[in-house]
Amino acid sequence: MTATASGRHGESRQWRRRAATALFLAPSSAWYFLLLVVPLGILLVFSFGERAPEGGYAAGLTIDNYLRLPTRSTAFVNTLTLAGAGTILCVLVGYPLAYYLATRAGARKTLLLVLVIVPFWTSFLIRTYAWLTILGNTGIPSLVEALGFEKPVFLNTPPAVMIGIVYNYLPLMVFPLYVSLERLDKRLLEASKDLGAGRWRTFAQVTLPLTLPGVLSGIILVFIPIMGEYLIPALLGGGKVFFVGNALVDTFLQSRNWPFGSAMAVGLILFVLVAVALYLRVGTRGRVEREVSLV
Amino acid sequence: MEQSEFAKLYRALQRGNISRRQFLLATGLGAASAVLAACAPGAAAPTAKPTAAPTAAPSVAPTIAADWTPPAGVNLGKELYVTTWPNYHDPKTLERFTQLTGVKVNLTIFGSNEEMLAKLLVGNTGWDVLVPTNYTFETYGSKKIIEPLDLAKLPHLDPSRYDQRLLSPAHYPAGSGPLHGFNKDWGTTGYVINTKHVKKPMATWKDFFDLARTDYSGKVTIHDYQLTSIGNALVYHGFSFNSVKADELAKAEKLLIEVKKHLFAITSDYQPPMKNEDAWIAMGWTNDAAQLHKGNTDIQYVIGSDGGEIWSDFYTVVAGSKNREAAYAFLDYMATPSVAVKDADFHGAPLVDSAMIALQSAETKNNKITYPDATSMTKLEFGTAELLTNQDRAELWARFKSA
Numbered sequence: 001m002t003a004t005a006s007g008r009h010g011e012s013r014q015w016r017r018r019a020a021t022a023l024f025l026a027p028s029s030a031w032y033f034l035l036l037v038v039p040l041g042i043l044l045v046f047s048f049g050e051r052a053p054e055g056g057y058a059a060g061l062t063i064d065n066y067l068r069l070p071t072r073s074t075a076f077v078n079t080l081t082l083a084g085a086g087t088i089l090c091v092l093v094g095y096p097l098a099y100y101l102a103t104r105a106g107a108r109k110t111l112l113l114v115l116v117i118v119p120f121w122t123s124f125l126i127r128t129y130a131w132l133t134i135l136g137n138t139g140i141p142s143l144v145e146a147l148g149f150e151k152p153v154f155l156n157t158p159p160a161v162m163i164g165i166v167y168n169y170l171p172l173m174v175f176p177l178y179v180s181l182e183r184l185d186k187r188l189l190e191a192s193k194d195l196g197a198g199r200w201r202t203f204a205q206v207t208l209p210l211t212l213p214g215v216l217s218g219i220i221l222v223f224i225p226i227m228g229e230y231l232i233p234a235l236l237g238g239g240k241v242f243f244v245g246n247a248l249v250d251t252f253l254q255s256r257n258w259p260f261g262s263a264m265a266v267g268l269i270l271f272v273l274v275a276v277a278l279y280l281r282v283g284t285r286g287r288v289e290r291e292v293s294l295v
Numbered sequence: 296m297e298q299s300e301f302a303k304l305y306r307a308l309q310r311g312n313i314s315r316r317q318f319l320l321a322t323g324l325g326a327a328s329a330v331l332a333a334c335a336p337g338a339a340a341p342t343a344k345p346t347a348a349p350t351a352a353p354s355v356a357p358t359i360a361a362d363w364t365p366p367a368g369v370n371l372g373k374e375l376y377v378t379t380w381p382n383y384h385d386p387k388t389l390e391r392f393t394q395l396t397g398v399k400v401n402l403t404i405f406g407s408n409e410e411m412l413a414k415l416l417v418g419n420t421g422w423d424v425l426v427p428t429n430y431t432f433e434t435y436g437s438k439k440i441i442e443p444l445d446l447a448k449l450p451h452l453d454p455s456r457y458d459q460r461l462l463s464p465a466h467y468p469a470g471s472g473p474l475h476g477f478n479k480d481w482g483t484t485g486y487v488i489n490t491k492h493v494k495k496p497m498a499t500w501k502d503f504f505d506l507a508r509t510d511y512s513g514k515v516t517i518h519d520y521q522l523t524s525i526g527n528a529l530v531y532h533g534f535s536f537n538s539v540k541a542d543e544l545a546k547a548e549k550l551l552i553e554v555k556k557h558l559f560a561i562t563s564d565y566q567p568p569m570k571n572e573d574a575w576i577a578m579g580w581t582n583d584a585a586q587l588h589k590g591n592t593d594i595q596y597v598i599g600s601d602g603g604e605i606w607s608d609f610y611t612v613v614a615g616s617k618n619r620e621a622a623y624a625f626l627d628y629m630a631t632p633s634v635a636v637k638d639a640d641f642h643g644a645p646l647v648d649s650a651m652i653a654l655q656s657a658e659t660k661n662n663k664i665t666y667p668d669a670t671s672m673t674k675l676e677f678g679t680a681e682l683l684t685n686q687d688r689a690e691l692w693a694r695f696k697s698a
Contacts, residue, residue: 021684051686053686054412054416054434054438054684055416055619055684055686055689056417062570074698075697094605136567136568136571136573137568137571137573138571153513153559153574155559156559156560214439238516238558238559238561239519239560240560242696242697247696247697250693253409253410253413253414254409254689254690254693254696255686255689255693256413256416257686257689257690283446289609
């Protein structure tokens with residue numbers, strides 16, 4: 001076999017492999033191109049346009065829409081605060097649950113894991129609607145009153161939205177945490193104890209650092225969709241606890257100002273990108289340092 | 296007053312050429328009084344005799360109380376998409392239509408005409424029947440969003456029985472244009488109060504916004520709807536419900552933002568919070584008020600004596616409807632007096648067709664929520680066409696919501 005022959009052979013094999021790759025990637029590429037890249041392009045173009053007289057989009061080239069973004073700063077601040085707090089709450093509630101599932105649940109583990117997923121079998125909308133009844137006047141507030149306390153108001157307050165967020169997004173947090181806790185090498189815990197560390201020290205210096213990748217991915221999985229949340233604040237916030245998602249709906253539907261709405265959407269995307277980039281940078285730097293210190 | 300003369304005035308009002316005061320003076324006390332005069336018990340009630348059918352309609356002339364039957368030999372298809380308001384149709388009325396025709400009625404619910412318009416401007420909604428409010432016809436007609444009614448397909452509709460003043464917005468172009476819809480019902484925008492908790496006397500929008508910030512803080516809802524919420528905040532300051540003047544809107548916005556933190560919710564679907572007493576006071580429409588009162592007689596309805604809105608909603612056919620035959624069958628079904636009267640027992644809004652009103656029970660006709668005294672409505676205004684697309688009010692509303 002001469003060098004040229006094998007070269008040609010290799011080339012054609014390589015070409016075939018490339019063709020196969022392209023073929024298999026075609027559906028997902030087309031999907032992403034048509035449903036992500038193209039709409040984003042439209043959004044970007046629209047964001048520099050002007051509102052048509054009856055509403056909608058009219059061609060234009062102006063940065064006014066971006067300059068007006070500060071008029072919606074309350075919605076942005078609200079979103080960031082509640083999404084941040086909701087994510088932290090998900091970690092605080094999700095970690096002990098995942099820990100129990102991974103280390104203590106024993107034979108009940110499968111059953112409990114299924115129970116975590118069960119809520120996904122009904123619609124997100126219906127589950128959130130259910131909270132309307134639970135948090136409404138005839139729900140928990142009546143119970144509190146019956147116990148002799150002053151009747152509280154939950155519905156249409158930030159705590160109600162927070163409850164809805166934690167309830168709906170918790171499974172997305174529990175699963176990455178569970179996987180990282182499950183994979184944790186239990187011998188390391190024994191070693192830690194052998195070396196004289198107590199329960200808390202073992203948790204703080206061994207378990208937590210080693211499961212931090214799970215926490216990190218859980219946070220990203222939960223934080224990004226909450227930033228774009230619309231339904232939970234719409235139902236449990238009564239039009240008063242307002243996310244950027246709700247402001248977007250109003251801008252597109254009530255005031256039909258597509259260019260301004262597009263600028264808000266682009267603003268939200270940039271906002272999330274910057275937040276996630278910062279977070280990843282801080283998160284990964286911490287991990288590298290720990291790996292070094294473990295050695 | 297001649298119908299054409301009225302329509303001319305109405306058009307002038309819509310365009311802002313005359314003030315609402317001139318309009319009300321020229322037309323009498325506003326359209327509602329005429330309807331009321333016609334249906335007030337003891338007054339010269341319209342006799343329920345079938346009038347001669349208009350030339351365009353086939354001369355079926357069914358007896359007024361007769362039931363509806365589907366058109367013979369027409370393929371109605373299987374589905375119908377109706378876009379409408381919350382708590383506005385008796386499910387039994389819709390089920391019965393399905394039983395009679397095999398056509399399933401799918402409802403899409405909106406909280407404002409503006410949201411409907413936003414979808415309609417994009418097009419390809421898949422909607423067949425739309426239930427818009429009087430102030431939308433100028434836009435929907437000029438944009439050909441709804442079609443002129445084919446009266447031949449509506450043998451049960453007799454426009455001559457309708458109060459022409461309430462029917463007039465459906466003529467596009469205004470005045471002499473073809474009918475683009477017919478009244479489903481009419482009503483007012485006031486507020487409901489639960490008298491079990493609300494002890495202070497309330498009669499005006501001033502009372503509403505003042506008590507919302509004080510005694511009843513946390514217990515009040517307003518519509519998620521620029522037309523009514525901004526309009527009534529304008530009335531608070533003594534301005535027109537329809538104002539688009541910058542300084543007046545600024546005052547209304549200031550009031551709304553001050554009130555916002557005291558509100559229980561901003562929602563057009565306020566029956567649930569009123570029913571479970573999360574809210575004690577809610578900006579509301581006649582039909583919701585009647586329904587709430589039926590379930591709980593503590594709930595009363597207040598029409599602002601300082602102003603507010605009078606409105607009428609219409610059945611229309613969306614241009615390019617894919618289920619056009621079913622849409623016309625449904626409209627004809629709802630134009631049938633016996634059907635509409637039963638439906639009105641559920642939704643509680645007053646009707647426009649004199650034959651329908653004649654069929655309503657004395658109890659309904661004496662219900663002051665459904666048919667209020669004319670004197671209580673002297674200051675009410677119809678929304679003007681301009682408000683549907685006015686950018687300042689739209690922007691104000693979006694800004695207020697995210698404030």
